[in-house]
Amino acid sequence: MQPVAAIFEKREDRKKAVSIINAERSRAQTDGEIQISLTDRQWELLSKKGEADTWKDEYITIVVTSPFILIVTGALQSAFGLGTEILDAVAEIFRQAEAADIDLGELMLWTVFAAIGIKAVK
Incomplete structure (x- = not known):
């Protein structure tokens, strides 16, 4: 049962990372910032989301x-x-x-x- 639980944990981690990215982007737009700082993993998730189709x-x-x-x-x-x-x-x-x-x-x-x-x- 461990592998199944690990899959769900990773899925939740990805959802959490995406919500952090969206929050950071919203904050930057509100503050009028041009650049936002993201970790490598967040950038990877963002690029994968863009390549999904x-x-x-x-x-x-x-x-x-x-x-x-x-x-x-x-x-x-x-x-x-x-x-x-x-x-x-x-x-x-x-x-x-x-x-x-x-x-x-x-x-x-x-x-x-x-x-x-x-x-x-x-």
């Missing part, structure tokens, strides 16, 4: 993971004796990425981290 993250995830999805699709196609065209195309994708000095494995890792909300500085 976008598909940007999903689009990037699909684009980055598509070569790996194509590998599975190509392997299935080949296993059923339907040719290796998809696997050949995927091999070309990896060759072109390597020629452009793009590490698809690391790109995939950072995309997964972003999807689950892990912020890290390299």
Whole structure:
């Protein structure tokens, strides 16, 4: 039962942080201030709230993971004796990425981290 309770606690923490942000913004508007001070977590919540209706993250995830999805699709196609065209195309994708000095494995890792909300500085 602990994980469920933790989810509700985090949800309440987020609600409390949003109410603090709104109160700070209202106070700043009332006082005529141009800038308000927020913690990193508050800024993150505010930016997430603004991005709630976008598909940007999903689009990037699909684009980055598509070569790996194509590998599975190509392997299935080949296993059923339907040719290796998809696997050949995927091999070309990896060759072109390597020629452009793009590490698809690391790109995939950072995309997964972003999807689950892990912020890290390299």
